[in-house]
Amino acid sequence: MPEMGAQENAALVRRGYEAFIAGDMDTLRDLFAEDAVWHVGGTGVLSGDKKGRDAVLSYFGELGTRSNGSMRVTVEDVAAGDRYTVGVQFSHAERNGKTLELRQVIVFSIVDGKVTEGTEMQEDTTAVADFWS
Template sequence: MGAGENVELVRRGYEAFNAGDMDTLRELFAEDAVWFAPGNGTLSGRKEGRERILAYFRELGTRSEGQLKVTLQDTSTARTTPSPCNTTRQKAAAGAWTWRA
């Protein structure tokens, strides 16, 4: 899979997240995927395995009452695999978050 195809998968993932489409996210994440949520809060830390990652995403949706939306601002095709796991967050207006890959 080339860099352009990887970027498209990441874009699909962001679209699925914003739509609350857990079936598409389940297809995109490997069973043994690992997600890291930075910080010291109750939702921070490593999420090991696809189902734990999806549970984390559902919890984000629940706590934000469905208002959390993410925007992919940039992907670097210089990397073989863009990784939204290695991102920094900035709080944006109206409960939305902007993710920079």
């Protein structure tokens, strides 16, 4: 398969965001490599590496479950370079009387038209850990 260019990778990430926002797990499944890894930094209950497409999708589902469906992501920008595609998002969620509102950056690695790796970068890792605990 030919190497995807920056424009195609940005379009793929935007499609992934649209699917995530719509709760369309079938489309997300198609966009991730089977052996994809998702990195969540910090020390919270959801931190750590999610290894394999099923574990990544399960993590996405848990965000929805733990926030009682209140998780909202607004895409602010998607930028693609030679090696990485970066999504900048604003996240809002509510849980147990708490509200989480912050900017996150996700660094995507894409190979042959599939996301192989995602790394979440939080604006405030302490706030994230407190919110999901």
